Amino acid sequence: MPTAPQTTDELYQALQENDRRPYGRTRTVTAEELVDAAEQFAEPLPLVHALLELQEAYTYGSEPRKSPVVFARLLTLFDEQPDVFDERLRHTLFWRFKWVAHALRQLPEIPLASLRQWLTEMRDRYEKAGFGLQPYYGQAYQLAAHVGEDTTLAYELWAGRTRTRLSDCEACEICVRARYHLAAGDDERALRVWEPVLAGKESCQEEPARSLSYALLPLLRTGRTDRARELHLAGYRGCRRNPSMSPEVGRHLEFCALTGNEARGLELLAENRNLFDEVDSPLDQFDFLTAVEVLLQRVERLGHGDLPAAGYAGRTWTVAMLRAEVRRRADDLAARFDARNGTTAHTDRRRARLDRAPLLDTLELTLRTRSLDEVAPAAAPAPRTTAAVPEALPELIARARALEEQGHPDAPACWARLRTLVAGPDYTHPDDPAVGPLARLRADLLLDEGNRAGERERYADAVALHEQAAALYDEAGTPDHAALARACAVLARAEIPGPDGDGPEAKASALTAAHAAIVRLHEETPGPAPYVEGRLLRLRATVLGLRLQATGSEEHVAPVLAEADLLHAFATRHDLVGQVSGAMLLHASTHALAGDLPAAVQRIDALLEQLRAHGPAWHLPRTLGLRGRLQLGLRDAQAAYADLAEGLRLAADWPADAVDTSRLHGDLAEACMHLGRPDEALRHLTRSAEVSLRHGSRFDAFYVYSHAARLSLDLGRIEDCIALLDSLLAEPDVVAGELDDRLVAQLRLTRARALHAGEDLKAATAEFVALAAESAGWDDDPGSHAMIAGETAVLLAESGEFGRAREAADQAIAAHARAPRYEQLSNCLRELARLQARQQGADGLSDALAFLADAGRIADEARDAAYEASGRSLDTALAYEHGRVHAYAGAYEEALAALEKALALLGDAGPQDDHAGEWAECVRLAGVVEGIYLERPAPALARLDAAVTRLTALGHTEEAEPLTSLAAQLRDEN
Structure with a gap:
């Protein structure tokens, strides 16, 4: 607080501002300062208001030790000056007796006798003030349940009484009643009691988030898995990172552990790391830590105890280390509560939770489902199908080279094995003429590494690796391989943006020069092996294909086809089936780039026939993928879907890196959208992103996830959308600002829109305001700022903040002037x-x-x-x-x-007009204004009747119904 309030008006304004802050240290510290400020005023009323704000901050900031102390001051003020408390303040004071009872239960150092004494005080005060005792009996029941006594009588004494003005809200009492039946083992009855809260009909400060967390496991046990999934997504968002709701967060972690979602559980644990240090309530700590142990125990039993885990600040934790620490602390808390209560209730409850077996092997909770293997650092997906790698070194080298010549997808596994062996300190190169010198093998490995760098668009690395390979090939006496490596370097260098930028003309110029250089290398290389010459011809055709792709110029079509013809003739003559396939694929893609899709399909059909007859079989998935994309271009979504699905099925026969399954899933998503199957499209989008993530293409993955989030929002799957985006935005590289800032802004924008759609206006507005401030600095994209600032203005207006809305609208108008x-x-x-x-x-x-x-x-x-x-x-x-x-x-x-x-x-609505509904609504509103507010029913009825007649005659009967209803209302009223 910059300066302390100097007047009571300033104090009340500061209290209102603090009330708008989220619960936490900032709000609590400010409330403490406002109490100090209130004490300077002679009148007691400002102090009463400040103390009430402070007690609320302590209660919902999970600081139960301080709440009773503040309440004691309030009670003293009430006893000394009751006239200061008007009816509303008096009601608030007596309501908060329950808060103190709850706070005392949370502290094991408070003797049980003191808890009972406080309840006696509460009962006496209520009786003296003429209040009903149902709230007192509610607290008595909750103490009995906490201690572990027989609760039957205490429950009946509370539940059988009529509610009063000081009773807990309906939602909170529903939760207590449902938990009573849950403790008795009656899941069905508990869920029936809970239904008004689970359905959103009853709510309060902590509901429905609390009830949703308790209902998760009973829903699973009764087979309502879809409902449990839905409530997990909605409920977790209502309690995450909130210190006063750490037990609720814990139950979501436990739910993840018992449904095969251990990886999501670890993700949520990391998101709530603050709860290890910010929860001051021992009872809430006990509940939260027990749930954390359920999760960590499950992860460790699955063999992942060495995974990193988010825990107490100040050190790095593994799952096993954190579990041991959590177990020690939770055991100590259980023992302290049991010693205070004189029972074993907390130890027993803890043991029951830890002994609970998983309820489901797997339940897909979010659109981003990951396994523990995928969250491990440096985790690498195992190939789905890989031929056996020879053990003997000469055979392994020969096998790798033979597979490389074929372009076989098993070659990378052999090169990877060789790379490991050669890097070893005890490596001895075979003295075998068939193997060749070590320089030749090192060159082979560098060539493979350079090719992989090029595939990942690390072109500068690719150039360096290929040039190193060429030098070693020269040393090894294989000039044709040296020429091939240099040609690869030429192509990679042409892909690097030059000083003139990466525009079509600059790109075309670089590729034209690259083609000439590769042709020279080819012509100057004496007697290359057929495999090498085929690769050189393929590079010549490829570079011209890239030029056509960059420019789209008709004059660049014929040179590509000519080079493809040369490749096809050479490959056919030397029986290089992989290069025959490559030449035919170049033909098809060239026709596609030239806009002749029917000719491209015809070429693809010929290629598919060739592949099915002569191979190579691993080219089929890619070829089917291209055919599917061509069918999408021809607007035959059904044929596209069939090709793409078949390509994806065949891709499963080969190692994970052999086929771009991310592209296949993405294209299938597009086909599904054209076929009116958006839910299936959503699945393919998320799988596309998952594949890109596994291959290290994080920008591509997040870009596709962004599309998936927007689609899920369009489908009304709001909680799915928010959960997906929360997961993405919590990724370390996103938090560290290492991912593209505009892509992250798009993710945040979609999340803000989803929050708005989910009626979380406060959170949505906060995100929009932040985005509007950031986008104001996007000098290269004022149009996006105009859009964001405009939407921000609308949300501020929905919250009634019209002054700020006007400011945001002015920003939008200024940006609109530029774009x-x-x-x-x-x-x-x-x-x-x-x-x-x-x-x-x-x-x-x-x-x-x-x-x-x-x-x-x-x-x-x-x-x-x-x-x-x-x-x-x-x-x-x-x-x-x-x-x-x-x-x-x-x-x-x-x-x-x-x-x-x-x-x-x-204009008047016509038979085919798509604005008939808009026209009808305009007529309806005019009828309301004229007939009801201006009290001129006759002209209003004439207007409405004429519109109904017109709409009905044109077949717009649905649009006519509101007008007919309004006309009937006007006639009835007159």
């Missing part, structure tokens, strides 16, 4: 006007009309720029909004005039 976003900004401005008029009525009319005036200028600009909106015209939408805004403000004549202008701009 127009006509329709998006017009939509935002009209919505701002509507929100202000609806919330403030006539008082907000002038500001609402200012927003509409801005929208009018945007519409004028769009008209001058010949911009056509994708939906209704901006002028029509503006006229309609003028009608709504004036209606909200009670200016009904102006509203009716604006609506009639909108109807004129729309």
Whole structure:
């Protein structure tokens, strides 16, 4: 707090500001400072308000030791000056007797006699004040349940009583009743009691998050797995990182451990690492730590005790180390509570949780399902199919070279084995003429490494590796292989953006020069082996294909086809089936790049026939993938789906790196969208991203995940969307700012929209405000800032913060001037006007009309720029909004005039018009304004009847129904 409040008005304003902060240290420290400030005033009322704020901060900030102390001061003030407490403050004071009872239960150092004495105090105070005792009996039951006594009588004494004004809210009492049945082993009855909370009909500060966490396991035990998954996603978001809800977080960790989602459990544990140090409640610590141990125990039993785990600050933990520490602390807490309570209840409950067997082998909780193997550092996926690697060194070298000549997908496994052997301190090279010198083998390994660097677009590394390989090939006396390595270096160098940038012309120039260099290398190499010459011809054709891809120029088509013909003829003559396939694939892709898709399909069909007859079989998945993409271009989604699915099936026969299954999944997602199967498309998108992640292509993976998140949001799977994005945004390279900042901003933007769709307005607004501030600095992309600032303004307006909304709207308008976003900004401005008029009525009319005036200028600009909106015209939408805004403000004549202008701009609805619904809604609102608010039912009925007749005659019966209903209402009222 910069300066202490000097007046009571300043104090009350500071208290209101603090009340808007999330619970945690910042809010608590500020509340403590405000109590100190309140003590300077002579009147006691400001101090009462400050103490109430402080007790709330302690209670929901998980500091139970301090809450009773503050309440004692409040109670003293009440006893000494009861007149200071009006009815509302008195109600708050007596309500918080329950908070103190709850706080004392959480502290094992408080004797059980003191807990009972406090309940007696509560009962006496309630009786003296004339309050019903149901809240007292509720606390008595909860103490009995905590201690581990027989709760039957205590439960009946509470549950059988009528609720009072001081009873806990309905949602909290439902949770307590449900947990009573849960403790009795009756899952079904507990879930029936819980249903109003689980369905969102009852809620409060901590509900439904608390009930959702308790309901997870009973839902699994009763076979409601989909419901459990749904509530896990929704419930976890409601409690994560919140110190006062650490037990709830723990139950989500336990749920992950018991459903085969140990990797997600570790991810959530890392996200909630703060709870190890910020939870001051021993009882909450006990509950949280027991759940953490359930997770860590499961991970360790699965053989992953050496995985890193997020634990107490100040040191690095493995799963096994953290489990031992957590077990020691939780055992100590259980012993302390049992000693205080004189029972073994906490030790018994702890043992029961730790002894619970998994309820499911696997349950797909999120769109990003990972195993423990995948979260291990430097984890590498094992090849799905790999031929046996020879043990003897000469045979291994010969095998690697033979497979390399074929382009066989098993070659990398052999090279990897050889790389390990050669790097060993005791490596001895075979003295075998068939193997050749060590320099030849080192060159082979460098060539393979350079090829892999090129595939990962690390072109500078590829150039260096290929040039090193060429020098060693020269040393080994294999000039044709040296030429091949140099040709590979030439191609990789051409892929590096030059000083003139990476535009089409610069790229084409670099590739043209690269082609000439490779041709010279080819021509200057005497007597290359057929395999080497085939590779050189393939490189010549490939570089020209890349040039065509960069420019799309018709003049670059024929040279590619000519080189492909040379390759095909040579490969056929020397029976190089892999290069025959490559030449045919070049033909097909060249026709596709030239825009002749039917010819490309014809070439692909010939290639598929060739592959099925002569091989190589590992080219089939890639070829089917290209055919599928061509079918998508020809708008035959069903044929595309068949090809892509077959390609994906065949890809499973080969090592993981042999086929770009990420691309196949991505293309299948597109086919599924065209076929109207968005849920299947979502699965393929997430699998595409997972494959890219396993191969180390993190940008590609996150880009695809971004598409998956937006699709899940479009499908209404809001919690899936948020959970996916939360997982991605918690990745270490994202947190460290190492991933592309614009891609991360897109992920955050989608998350903010999902939060808004999920009605978490506070969190959505905070994220939008942050994004708007960041995007203000995007000088290269003012259009995105205009969009983000506009959406931010709308959310601020929904929260009633119209001053800040105006500021954000002005930012959007300024950015729009640099990069127009006509329709998006017009939509935002009209919505701002509507929100202000609806919330403030006539008082907000002038500001609402200012927003509409801005929208009018945007519409004028769009008209001058010949911009056509994708939906209704901006002028029509503006006229309609003028009608709504004036209606909200009670200016009904102006509203009716604006609506009639909108109807004129729309024109009469026609038989095929897609604006029939919009036209009907405009007529309906005009009828409401004219018939109800202006009390002119006759012209309103004439308007409505004419519209109903027209709409019905044109077949728009659904659109006519609201008008018919309104007309009937007007007739009934008159």
